[in-house]
Amino acid sequence: MARNPERRALLADAGLRVLADAGARGLTHRAVDAEAGVPTGTSSNYFPSRAALLAGLAERIFDRIAPDPAVLADLGGREPSVALMTDYLRDIVARTTREPGLTRALFELRLEAARRPELRSALGGVLRRGYADDVAHHAAAGLPGGAYEVALLHYAVDGLLLDLLTTSIDAGFDPDQVVSTLVARLVGGATDRAPLGAPGAR
Amino acid sequence: MARNPERRALLADAGLRVLADAGARGLTHRAVDAEAGVPTGTSSNYFPSRAALLAGLAERIFDRIAPDPAVLADLGGREPSVALMTDYLRDIVARTTREPGLTRALFELRLEAARRPELRSALGGVLRRGYADDVAHHAAAGLPGGAYEVALLHYAVDGLLLDLLTTSIDAGFDPDQVVSTLVARLVGGATDRAPLGAPGAR
Numbered sequence: 001m002a003r004n005p006e007r008r009a010l011l012a013d014a015g016l017r018v019l020a021d022a023g024a025r026g027l028t029h030r031a032v033d034a035e036a037g038v039p040t041g042t043s044s045n046y047f048p049s050r051a052a053l054l055a056g057l058a059e060r061i062f063d064r065i066a067p068d069p070a071v072l073a074d075l076g077g078r079e080p081s082v083a084l085m086t087d088y089l090r091d092i093v094a095r096t097t098r099e100p101g102l103t104r105a106l107f108e109l110r111l112e113a114a115r116r117p118e119l120r121s122a123l124g125g126v127l128r129r130g131y132a133d134d135v136a137h138h139a140a141a142g143l144p145g146g147a148y149e150v151a152l153l154h155y156a157v158d159g160l161l162l163d164l165l166t167t168s169i170d171a172g173f174d175p176d177q178v179v180s181t182l183v184a185r186l187v188g189g190a191t192d193r194a195p196l197g198a199p200g201a202r
Numbered sequence: 203m204a205r206n207p208e209r210r211a212l213l214a215d216a217g218l219r220v221l222a223d224a225g226a227r228g229l230t231h232r233a234v235d236a237e238a239g240v241p242t243g244t245s246s247n248y249f250p251s252r253a254a255l256l257a258g259l260a261e262r263i264f265d266r267i268a269p270d271p272a273v274l275a276d277l278g279g280r281e282p283s284v285a286l287m288t289d290y291l292r293d294i295v296a297r298t299t300r301e302p303g304l305t306r307a308l309f310e311l312r313l314e315a316a317r318r319p320e321l322r323s324a325l326g327g328v329l330r331r332g333y334a335d336d337v338a339h340h341a342a343a344g345l346p347g348g349a350y351e352v353a354l355l356h357y358a359v360d361g362l363l364l365d366l367l368t369t370s371i372d373a374g375f376d377p378d379q380v381v382s383t384l385v386a387r388l389v390g391g392a393t394d395r396a397p398l399g400a401p402g403a404r
Contacts, residue, residue: 023227104313110368111306123369131371151373152383159361166312167325169333171353185387
């Protein structure tokens with residue numbers, strides 16, 4: 001029963017609605033069961049702790065903002081270049097801003113886990129796997145730069161999304177132009193050496 | 203009475219404790235009055251709406267993480283360069299990570315205001331002034347780059363802080379090295395043209 005993926009997704013979606021309505025403090029197994037209209041105790045079968053619940057919601061967010069296979073096939077068929085890397089990043093920004101609540105929910109989960117050390121490890125595992133997948137995809141696609149550049153772009157795009165999806169500094173620049181510049185300068189314009197010896201570094 | 207700056211700061215600090223303890227949903231005038239140990243209605247005199255309360259808390263965060271005058275004097279006495287810009291950014295990261303709860307609280311306020319459009323404008327005003335001050339300081343100090351570079355660094359450092367202060371992707375690179383690279387590549391390595399005509403652009 002606890003292995004039914006549709007039911008797991010249904011419960012995680014109910015959890016995301018609870019998070020949006022009641023905030024991270026209101027995110028309890030009982031509230032998720034009530035929102036999903038299932039017997040009390042159901043969500044605990046799928047997510048046996050609050051840490052597992054947060055991690056499960058984060059996984060569901062990544063699933064829901066996953067790339068369109070047709071877009072991936074199109075990008076995957078092109079020669080690796082800074083221009084291709086820019087189009088990958090544009091697709092990430094398009095996917096994460098299309099349903100703003102999902103990316104906001106991920107920020108909220110990250111904040112909630114930071115307050116409570118016992119929640120940090122499970123959610124951190126989901127984020128670490130996401131970064132490792134990005135690095136592996138980057139290398140497999142032969143894109144310019146390595147793990148260091150993937151991390152730099154990750155930070156810069158997270159900050160841009162924070163600006164676009166929460167309260168903005170209203171700098172007035174076109175987000176699409178900002179994405180192009182970030183890739184051109186952080187990846188294409190790299191003239192200094194990336195640090196060696198860091199875990200995951202090229 | 204509502205113009206007593208010490209009392210205003212005391213109430214804002216109580217509001218930041220409420221935010222940390224009860225989350226953004228628990229941040230009400232009544233809870234702030236109780237936390238500050240003042241008669242009900244006091245915080246409404248200083249912050250007449252929930253939007254004003256959020257903006258007041260953000261202003262207080264900026265005050266509390268303001269640069270040390272001795273550090274500013276030291277940096278202000280040096281020749282403008284990419285190296286100086288890097289040291290300014292290092293000081294920002296040092297100040298914002300020293301009291302992690304303050305920067306987390308600012309992320310939380312930005313998320314809360316994103317959910318409720320009536321809160322967005324007051325908090326946005328505080329953030330816009332912060333960015334405008336950064337651009338003005340940058341120009342006055344003769345630092346390399348312009349408003350566009352200040353915005354790019356703002357996004358990248360916000361994303362880095364999100365990683366350092368909430369739940370990390372654990373890429374394993376030294377934050378100090380990341381800051382140096384961000385400035386070197388986003389400001390020093392700028393070979394493309396910044397967009398013209400954007401509000402606030404150089």
